Amino acid sequence: MEEELKTFLENCQKQEFSAKEMLAICQPLIWRIRLARIKKWCLILLPLVIIYLLWLCSDTFGWWSSAVGRLLLIQILPLWDWTPYYNAKCLIPRDQLVQEQPSPLGKYETQWQNCALCESLEGIATASNVSYSTLESEYLDRGQPVIVTDAGLEMDIINLLNLIEKKSPQWLSSEPCDVSSNLLLRKLFNLEAALDKIHSWQGQSSNNWHLQLRNCQKKAVKSSRLFLERPYYYPLHLAPYYSSWLLAVHQQKLKQSEIYVRGLVLIQQLSGHFEVVLHPKNPCDKGVCPSLRMRLNAGEGLVFSTDIWSVSFGLEKPQSKQSSLASIFEIDWQT
Numbered sequence: 001m002e003e004e005l006k007t008f009l010e011n012c013q014k015q016e017f018s019a020k021e022m023l024a025i026c027q028p029l030i031w032r033i034r035l036a037r038i039k040k041w042c043l044i045l046l047p048l049v050i051i052y053l054l055w056l057c058s059d060t061f062g063w064w065s066s067a068v069g070r071l072l073l074i075q076i077l078p079l080w081d082w083t084p085y086y087n088a089k090c091l092i093p094r095d096q097l098v099q100e101q102p103s104p105l106g107k108y109e110t111q112w113q114n115c116a117l118c119e120s121l122e123g124i125a126t127a128s129n130v131s132y133s134t135l136e137s138e139y140l141d142r143g144q145p146v147i148v149t150d151a152g153l154e155m156d157i158i159n160l161l162n163l164i165e166k167k168s169p170q171w172l173s174s175e176p177c178d179v180s181s182n183l184l185l186r187k188l189f190n191l192e193a194a195l196d197k198i199h200s201w202q203g204q205s206s207n208n209w210h211l212q213l214r215n216c217q218k219k220a221v222k223s224s225r226l227f228l229e230r231p232y233y234y235p236l237h238l239a240p241y242y243s244s245w246l247l248a249v250h251q252q253k254l255k256q257s258e259i260y261v262r263g264l265v266l267i268q269q270l271s272g273h274f275e276v277v278l279h280p281k282n283p284c285d286k287g288v289c290p291s292l293r294m295r296l297n298a299g300e301g302l303v304f305s306t307d308i309w310s311v312s313f314g315l316e317k318p319q320s321k322q323s324s325l326a327s328i329f330e331i332d333w334q335t
Contacts, residue, residue, distance in 0.1 A: 051237070080220055101218035107260060107310075110281040114308050116142035118280055118289035132235040135303055140264070140333075143308045145292065151231045152302030155270045157248060157323045160227065161199055167226040174220035176213040177243075180257075183209050198248075208252035208318075212259070216243045228327050231301050238331060245328035247274065249315050263310070264333030267302040272324030275316060276302060278309040296326070305333065321325060 017025070043156040073082060106113070125139065127191040128150040140144040155163075164171060179186065183194045194211060201207040215221050224244045245259070249272075256277060269274070276296050280289035289308075296302055306313075317322055 023125060045295060075252075077309075108281050110284060110308050112283050114143055115153075115280075115284040115288045118308055121290060121292065124268075124278075124292045124294055130233060132233050132238065135233060140303070140305055143305060145302060145304030145309060147294065147296070147304060148231070148233060148297070148301040150269070151233075151268055152299055153229055153231055153268045153270055153301070154259040154299050155325070157198060157271070157325055160325065161195055164195070168223045171220060171223040172222070172225075174215065174217060176220070177216040178212075178214035178259075180212040181210060182252075183211060198250075201250075208250055210252050210254055212245070212247050214243060214245045214259075228329075231266060232330075233301075233303075234266065238264075238333075241329035241331045243330040245326075247313060247326045247328070247332075248323060249274075249318060250323040251268045251318050251320065252267070253314070253318060254313070254315040256312045258310060258312040259328075259329050261311060261328065262306050265302075265304055265306060266331065267296065267311075268327045268329075269296040269298050269300050269302075270325040270327060271298050272319055272322050273297045273315075274297040274324055274326055275314045277312045277314070278304060279312065281308060282312060284308060296304040 014075070051065075055065060062102070076082075099276065121144065124145055124147055126147045126149050127135070127139075128148065130148060135146060135148075150212040172195065174191065176191060179189055181189065181194060182195050184190065191213070198209065201209065215224050221244055225240070228244055242263075243261075245261075256275070258279075273274075274296050276294050279285065280291065285291075292309075294302070313326075318324065
């Protein structure tokens with residue numbers, strides 16, 4: 001075919017045909033050649049399109065194709081070792097500096113960029129009759145703690161003990177994850193026995209005590225939700241708290257002691273008061289951000305994120321007739 005075309009072109013050149021005449025003569029032949037190419041590509045692409053559509057629409061075909069593909073890969077393994085590409089997280093090599101991941105932050109560390117959020121704070125904000133969306137947008141997203149003055153969850157220790165016995169007696173048999181108390185020796189500590197002591201000592205001015213405990217076991221946390229109410233600004237769409245604390249002090253001074261909490265933290269002052277200090281984490285604590293000191297009174301709530309802050313509690317001037325009681329919720333929170 002090619003030799004015949006060459007002979008035909010040579011004869012046309014000898015007869016001195018013009019370019020327009022050559023185009024007119026060869027036009028039918030050009031269209032046939034183009035049509036032959038189109039048919040050729042259609043025959044190549046059509047099966048591929050059919051296979052692709054079957055892969056998308058038929059799970060059975062996709063499964064069998066994957067199985068056949070794996071068998072083929074096994075067969076070519078002696079010729080080409082593809083396992084390094086199979087096990088690699090990225091097929092494109094990257095610079096060593098890009099591949100290095102930052103080391104995880106410690107308990108009392110934050111990213112240095114967060115220091116810009118707290119360096120200008122001079123005190124802690126207050127809010128009332130506030131929605132969670134407002135708390136999130138105006139305070140939490142900016143790393144700023146806030147006191148909600150109308151949390152309204154007030155309850156003394158006797159009412160709390162009665163509520164526990166009525167609604168959640170199974171909570172008494174749970175084992176707290178973290179306990180600090182002068183009611184019993186630590187190795188002898190039993191939650192039900194400790195609460196019985198508190199109940200029997202009410203009205204006796206000579207007995208002073210403190211109790212700090214954390215529930216982190218799933219059953220204990222779930223049962224604590226029956227007697228520890230959610231504040232009104234805790235929305236239903238937010239995850240339930242994964243850990244709960246009870247802090248109780250009666251007629252006893254309490255030095256500032258730090259507790260480790262994580263995530264979004266909601267503190268409810270149920271009765272009495274506590275002195276609370278929020279400490280900026282490293283490196284913001286190097287003279288960049290101030291520590292925030294406050295007195296949390298009954299009916300108030302404190303909301304903050306541990307991305308920047310750690311917290312400690314104390315009681316310098318206990319009230320003579322009223323115990324100081326607070327609950328703390330830890331919530332997994334992603335902005």
